[in-house]
Amino acid sequence: MSELTSLTIAEARAKLAAKEITAVELTDAYIGAIEAANDVINAYVTVTGDKARDMAKASDARIAEGKAGALEGIPLGIKDLFSTRDVHTQACSAILNRFKPKYESTVTQNLWDDGAIMLGKLNMDEFAMGSSNETSHYGPVINPWKASGSNAQLVPGGSSGGSAAAVAAHLCAGATATDTGGSIRQPAALTGTVGIKPTYGRCSRWGVVAFASSLDQAGPIARDVRDTAILLKSMASVDAKDTTSVDLPVPDYEASLGQSLKGMRIGIPKEYRVDGMSDEIEKLWSQGIAWLKDAGAEIVDISLPHTKYALPAYYIVAPAEASSNLARYDGVRYGLRVDGKDIADMYEKTRAAGFGAEVKRRIMIGTYVLSAGYYDAYYLQAQKVRTLIKRDFELAFNDVDAILTPATPSSAFAIGDEALAADPVAMYMQDIFTVTVNMAGLPGLSVPAGLDAKGLPLGLQLIGRPFEESTLFKTAHVIEQAAGKFTPAKWW
Template identity: 85%
Template sequence: MSDLTRLTIAEARDEMNKGALSSADLTDAYLAAIEAANKALNAYVTVTGDKARDMAKASDARRAAGTVGALEGIPLGIKDLFGTEGEHTQACSHVLDGFKPRYESTVTANLWADGAVMLGKLNMDEFAMGSSNETSYYGPVINPWRAEGSNSDLVPGGSSGGSAAAVSAMLCAGATATDTGGSIRQPAAFTGTVGIKPTYGRCSRWGVVAFASSLDQAGPIARDVRDAAILLKSMASVDDKDTTSVDLPVPDYEAALGGSVRGLKIGIPREYRMDGMPAEIDALWQQGIAWLKDAGAEIVDIELPHTKYALPAYYIVAPAEASSNLARYDGVRYGLRVPGKDIADMYEKTRAEGFGQEVKRRIMIGTYVLSAGYYDAYYLRAQKVRTLIKRDFELAFNAGVDAILTPATPSSAFAIGDEELAADPVKMYLNDVFTVTVNMAGLPGIAVPAGLDPKGLPLGLQLIGRPFEEETLFKTAHVIEQAAGRFEPKRWW
């Protein structure tokens, strides 16, 4: 085998099951790839080489003894938002300098229980606040993709930019990620990978650093739909430590692949046809509609009338919850501490130095909308809008729609340091325009690569499903994937 890191999770699993490959060899191949590429891509903030080799050795021993987990011996990257016992967990923020938890997040514990191997922690926007992975204390992640004829560095999307870049560049077999307003689906679309945000409550949030607790949800980023299905099966579980996790059986998502979509009703929301939508995004959407129609699906126009209010409502709810969640970082018990003349001064100096500009912006917005005199005008009204957005989807699904097809992003990946976006945060926030509704309504959504733009950069389509019907999304996304083919960046690093 010329390059072990080119194997998908399913392919590596089959090779190991046949005895043609060991986890130790696969892990060493990934560690060598990270060593060669990470300086250029900045996808990993820490590499746990010794731990990875120990886990791979233990996995091979289990396999030899006849014990084989669902992810036995598969090397994964972990977003820096997930607590990993005794290992760097800082949400890529200066305020959490040196923090190594004494606990393991439920999602990562599930992965290790199924035999997976941890390669290291992946870069991300600070506290998951960003759409480009430029707010990380450890510097921006570089997208493995480049426009044809250009050497300009592009963003991988955010906040799970490190996860998406590492999967796309084959620096891990798959990666954990989180999605609060599009942070799995947008970077997946920017890097030619597959990312699914499951239904709120499908994966435990315990041990994951909180951004906006009513919106955050863990999910995988993978190279193809099958690998995403395999990963989600292991990540998902009910958890007594997270009261929002739902006690429903976790299906065998992989078994849904290859199923027919004949007779499925696919909704096309007219509100997603935005003014000024780039021609290539609209063309991609039409191509996706044609593929599903050819596969026997019924295409129906639907209305989601409150979509236009989703982005402003999201940017009230999410910062409000963030301001509450981030109040715990004070320099007293762990992380950064900047000395002050008294405890209040120490709090202020620690937070001033520890938080980045985007995090400070969102904390201030959140604190403002929760303050006396503004709570009813902003936060309460945003929550009412959220209820209306959820009802729009419920009406569509009650009318017989099985899934909804939309673009994943309003454009392909843009340049790092884009001056227009840096000068106007609202323009940066517009990157989430197609994705935030899914979080506001607690629904599952998957981004699947569907084509390339005129510059040769990947574009993705999004499928939105009924609550806890991820199997339908996997089945339908697999049809799109089979029609579109898979996309890889040309190696330049």
Template identity: 90%
Template structure:
């Protein structure tokens, strides 16, 4: 890690403004880091050096002219789910091979408008379906962290594993990501980074490849709480092209950092104390409670009674929406086409060759629960449960300002873990603490809080009222100040 790539966004921004170095130098340092590390980590599926240096040169010109944007010259990685004009956009699926859109997603356009520089596209689970980044057409991402005394390769979490790994390994200053059931927060926890899934509607979904449209939400993964606040401010906006985006002013999230927690009420949900929870997670949770209490917050026990139904309900709603969204990949208009004897045969062969195992599994589940004989028994019931989960949080937020909970049931596990590979439901259990937030459309933030006995990072989750991300940043900053930040030992 060079001196330049070790700077946070806030630090790099200040030094660029002071003209201590140029944006081209900073970008070149990241491109060199990617070149030397990506074979080992596999975080990037496409690197765009010419585009990056061109954008950095333009940033230097704006800085010299006194017209710098809030992210001027800051090199970022982009999850392969975001459309980037004339640049590889495949959702890490073979079915979208060679697809280069002629348009830019609203979120990435917001970042470029603020002066950010694009380094390339980041690896992810295919169509964002996964909790380990092992379902990618481009192979698994390797977590920059390793257990003490072990050389075993670990997953970075999913689906935004490439984003989290690239940020942790200093292969970008920050990254875009998406969260449908925990895909920002779980990888952030596994890699010792900060990730926030904003309120549904806070960031435009236009130009983001859809998985489950009522659950998907874009957000940043960053090295610390301040950087996450800076990135979300740029990413968030209302958008006429996305009718689910909400026209509420975007606050200065960075201004929330360092504010007192005196008078803040923090809820501790008893339902998150699940059977078989590792002692380390329980201990970490208690430590987080103590830090917030020491900072002046009041701790309140709360109940979210329908939490136990959240995971099965999520794995009905999300695949149902996915089966509908993925019907557009048929080999006719773009992406992969496998010829057949007629159009129906071409559809079948294209989808069989283009979709991976996990995507096929979820399409099958979704089609099943939407079928005439099972719609009422499964999909309709799941939507009712979703309403009850949302109601649980509404009642809780009458009593508290934010909720503190675990984020993952363990630290990062091994790539190719046999037990998880053999049992998809066991893999789905990785999302047990995260899916409620998406079902209720609430903001959730993952902040590193410590290391386990193996020396691997663990995170805590803060959940807030709709559009009160500032409260999460304020509380997360307190945890970060107490716990410190965590960096993997370089082996790549």
């Protein structure tokens, strides 16, 4: 990791403003780092070196003219779910083979408008369906972290595994990501980075390839709480092209860092103490509680009684929406086309060849729960459970300001883990602490809080009231100050 690529966004921003470094120098350093590491880490599926250098030159010109934007000259990686004009956008699926949109997603346009630079598109689970980044058409992403005394390759989490790994390995200053059931928070926890899923509607979904439209939300992954706050400020906006985006002012999230927690009430839900939870996760949670208590917060035991139904309800709602959203990929207008004897045969052959096993599994689950005779028994029931989960949180937030839970049930596991590969439900359990937040549309943040016995990072999750991301940043900053920051030892 070069000296330049080790700078946080806040540090790089200051050096660029002071003209101690140039955007071109910073961008070249990142491109060099990607060229040296990507064959091993596999975080990027497309590197846009020429485009990045052109954007960097334009940034240097704006800085010289005193017209710098909030992210002027900061090189970012973009998850392959975000549409980027004339640049590879495939959701890491074969069915979108060679697709290059003629439009830009609202979130990425917001970043470019603020002066950010695109380094390339980041690897992810196909159509954001997965918790390990092993379902990608481009192969798995390798976690930059390794267990002490082991050379085994570990997953970075998913679906935003490329985003988390690139940030942890210093292959970008920060990254965009998306979260449908934990796809920002889980990979952030497994890579020692910070990730926030904002409130549903805080960021526009326009131009983001849809998985489950009522659950999907864009957010950032970065090296520390401050950088994550800086990125979210630029990503968030109301958007006439997305009627689910909310017209509320976007606060200066960075300004909340360093504020006192005195008088805050932090909820600890008893239902998150699940069977088989490791002693290390329990110990980490207790440590987080102690840090917040020391900072002046009051700790309150709370109950979220419908938590146990969240995972099964999620795996009905999300596949149902996915089966509807993914019906548009038929080989007619764009992407892969496999010829058949007639149009129906072409549809079938294209979808069979284009979708991976996990995506097919979820489409079939979704089609089943939406079919006649099963809609009432499954989908309707799951939506009722979702309402109860949301109600649990509303009642809890009458009494507390934020909720502290573990982010994941374990640290990073091995790529190709046989037990998880043989049992999809065991892989789905990776999202046990995160899916409730999406079901209720709330903001959730994962912050690194320690290392396990194997020397791998573990994260804590903070959950807040709708649109109170500032509270999460303020609280996470206290945990970060107490726990310190975590960087993997370079082996790549």
